[in-house]
Amino acid sequence: MAIKLQLDGLHCSNCVKSVEKVLNAVSGVTQAIVTLENQTAIVEGDVDAEDLIAAVEDIGFEAKLA
Secondary structure, eight states, rough: EEEEEEOOOOHHHHHHHHHHHHHHTTTTTTEEEEETTTTTEEESSSHHHHHHEEEEEETTEEEEOO
């Protein structure tokens, strides 16, 4: 199952790496790909969107279902 998130607050490649790292650490995630240009994340795996959003917000960025 793929979940698409709309992100806010990404400014550089380090932001992208930070968000990808935290998303990939969420239990059930098999792959997370973050794109800086359109501020989105595509997350594959068996996981709840609320857990993904909480993980992103815990490191200071905003996220919502796209």
